[in-house]
Amino acid sequence: MKPSPAERELSREEVARYSRHLLLPEVGPGGQKALKAASVLIVGGGGLGSPAAMYLAAAGVGTLGIADPDVVELTNLQRQLLHKTADIGRPKTDSARETIGGINPHVNVQRMKLRLDSGNALEILSPYDVIIDGSDNFPTRYLLNDACVILGKPNVYGSVFRFEGQVSVFNPTVGGPCYRCLYPAPPPPGLVQSCAEGGVLGVLPGIIGSLQALEAIKLIIGQGDTLTGKLLLFDALGTKFRELTLNRNPDCPVCGHNPTIRTLIDYEDFCGVRALGDQEGGGEEITVEELKERLDRGEDIFILDVREPQEYGICNLGGHLIPPGELPARIAELDRSREIVVYCKTGIRSARAIETLRQKGFTKLRNLKGGINAWADRIDPTMARY
Amino acid sequence: MSVSVDGPVTRSSVLDALEAAYPMLRGTIRDHDTKERRPFLRFFVCGEDVSLASPEDPLPEEIASGREPFMVIGAIAGG
Numbered sequence: 001m002k003p004s005p006a007e008r009e010l011s012r013e014e015v016a017r018y019s020r021h022l023l024l025p026e027v028g029p030g031g032q033k034a035l036k037a038a039s040v041l042i043v044g045g046g047g048l049g050s051p052a053a054m055y056l057a058a059a060g061v062g063t064l065g066i067a068d069p070d071v072v073e074l075t076n077l078q079r080q081l082l083h084k085t086a087d088i089g090r091p092k093t094d095s096a097r098e099t100i101g102g103i104n105p106h107v108n109v110q111r112m113k114l115r116l117d118s119g120n121a122l123e124i125l126s127p128y129d130v131i132i133d134g135s136d137n138f139p140t141r142y143l144l145n146d147a148c149v150i151l152g153k154p155n156v157y158g159s160v161f162r163f164e165g166q167v168s169v170f171n172p173t174v175g176g177p178c179y180r181c182l183y184p185a186p187p188p189p190g191l192v193q194s195c196a197e198g199g200v201l202g203v204l205p206g207i208i209g210s211l212q213a214l215e216a217i218k219l220i221i222g223q224g225d226t227l228t229g230k231l232l233l234f235d236a237l238g239t240k241f242r243e244l245t246l247n248r249n250p251d252c253p254v255c256g257h258n259p260t261i262r263t264l265i266d267y268e269d270f271c272g273v274r275a276l277g278d279q280e281g282g283g284e285e286i287t288v289e290e291l292k293e294r295l296d297r298g299e300d301i302f303i304l305d306v307r308e309p310q311e312y313g314i315c316n317l318g319g320h321l322i323p324p325g326e327l328p329a330r331i332a333e334l335d336r337s338r339e340i341v342v343y344c345k346t347g348i349r350s351a352r353a354i355e356t357l358r359q360k361g362f363t364k365l366r367n368l369k370g371g372i373n374a375w376a377d378r379i380d381p382t383m384a385r386y
Numbered sequence: 387m388s389v390s391v392d393g394p395v396t397r398s399s400v401l402d403a404l405e406a407a408y409p410m411l412r413g414t415i416r417d418h419d420t421k422e423r424r425p426f427l428r429f430f431v432c433g434e435d436v437s438l439a440s441p442e443d444p445l446p447e448e449i450a451s452g453r454e455p456f457m458v459i460g461a462i463a464g465g
Contacts, residue, residue, distance in 0.1 A: 044465045136465035137463055138461070159464055160464045160465065161463075166462060185425035186426055187424070187426040192461065192463070200464055233459070242433075329409070329410065
C-alpha cells in the first residue's frame with residue numbers, strides 16, 4: 001500500500017491544489033507529501049465519517065478506507081453529507097467513493113461494505129496509519145479500541161448525541177490512555193439512547209467529524225498538539241468547548257501494565273447486546289400483526305408507549321404515554337391485572353421498560369416487536385416513520 | 387443544574403443532593419446498593435478526572451462556590 005518515493009512527489013496540479021497548505025510552514029511540501037503517503041481508515045461512513053472523509057480527501061490524504069455495512073437511508077441525509085438524495089438505497093461506501101472522487105481524484109478510496117468484527121478487524125486495520133472511529137454503537141467502539149491497542153495504531157475517537165460531542169485521540173503507544181481507560185465498560189444496553197432514538201442536531205457530527213480529521217492530519221504531519229490524553233467536549237446548545245485531562249489506567253485490561261485482553265473478544269457479548277436480543281425474543285414479544293388482529297377483535301389490551309413526548313407527536317398507536325425516565329414514578333397509573341403491550345420506536349426501550357415493570361411485580365407484559373416502526377412498515381404505511 | 391449541600395462539599399454529598407432532587411437518577415450514576423460509580427461514567431473537577439479519588443474527599447472551593455461545575459461525563463456512541 002505504501003507509495004514509492006517517486007509516487008510521493010507532488011505534480012504541478014497537486015502543488016496548485018494544495019497551495020494553501022504548502023504556504024504553511026507547519027505543513028509545507030514535507031507535510032503535504034506525508035499526507036499523500038498516508039493512509040487513514042474511517043470506520044463508519046455516517047455523520048462523523050462524512051466530514052472526516054471529505055476534509056481528509058480535500059487535504060490530500062493518499063489512501064482513504066471507508067468501512068460501513070449500510071445503505072443510504074432518507075433519515076441519514078440530515079447530517080451525512082457524503083450521501084445525496086439520489087443515493088438512497090445504495091451502499092454508503094459507493095456514494096462515499098463518488099463524493100470523495102469528486103472532491104479529489106488523487107485519493108485512492110478503498111471501499112469495505114462490511115461490519116467490522118473480531119474475525120476481520122485486525123486484518124482490515126493493519127495496513128492503515130491512522131484509524132478514525134466514526135461508528136455508532138458501543139460494540140464497534142470497544143472492538144476498534146482493542147484492535148488499535150493490539151496493533152499500536154492511533155485511534156481518533158469522536159462521538160455525538162443530541163447536542164453533545166466528544167473527541168479524543170487514544171494512542172497508548174505514546175503513553176496516552178485508551179478508550180477502556182476512560183470507559184472500562186459500556187452502559188447496559190437500552191440505558192443510553194442512540195441518535196436513532198434520542199436524535200442529534202445535524203451540524204454537530206459535522207463539527208466533531210471535522211475535529212477528527214484535524215487530529216488525524218496533525219498525527220500524520222507530526223505538528224501541533226493532539227488530543228492524546230485529553231477529552232474535548234463540545235456543547236452545541238451553549239456553543240462551548242471544554243478540555244478535560246484523561247489519565248492512563250495502569251490496570252487497564254488492554255493497555256495496562258499487565259493486560260488480560262491480548263486478542264479480540266466477542267464485543268456484542270461484552271456490551272450485552274446479544275443478551276438483550278435474547279431477552280426480546282424470550283417469549284414475551286408480540287408482533288404488530290398479532291396486535292392488530294387482537295385489537296380488531298376488541299380484546300382488552302392496554303397499550304403503553306414508552307417514548308418521549310416529541311416522538312409521540314410524530315406518530316402513535318393511541319397508547320398511554322409514559323417516558324422511560326418517568327416510569328418508576330408513574331407505575332401507579334398502570335393496572336397490573338390487565339395485559340399490557342409496551343412499545344417504543346424499535347423495541348429496545350420497551351424491553352427495558354418491561355424489565356422495570358417485572359421487577360415491580362407486573363406479569364402480563366408483551367413487548368411490541370420492532371416497535372412503532374414495524375407498525376408503520378407492515379400495518380399502516382400512511383403512518384410517519386422516523 | 388445547581389444543588390444545595392449541607393455540610394462538607396464532597397462527591398458523595400453532591401450526588402446525594404442531586405439524587406434527592408432528581409430521584410429518577412438513583413441507580414444511574416451510582417450503583418443502587420454499593421454507591422459505586424457506574425463504569426460508563428466519569429467525574430471531572432476543574433478539568434481533572436477525580437473518578438478514582440475517594441468520594442468523601444472535599445471538592446475544591448471553585449465547585450463548592452458554584453463557579454466551576456462538578457461534571458458527570460457519560461459514554462455516548464452516536465456517529
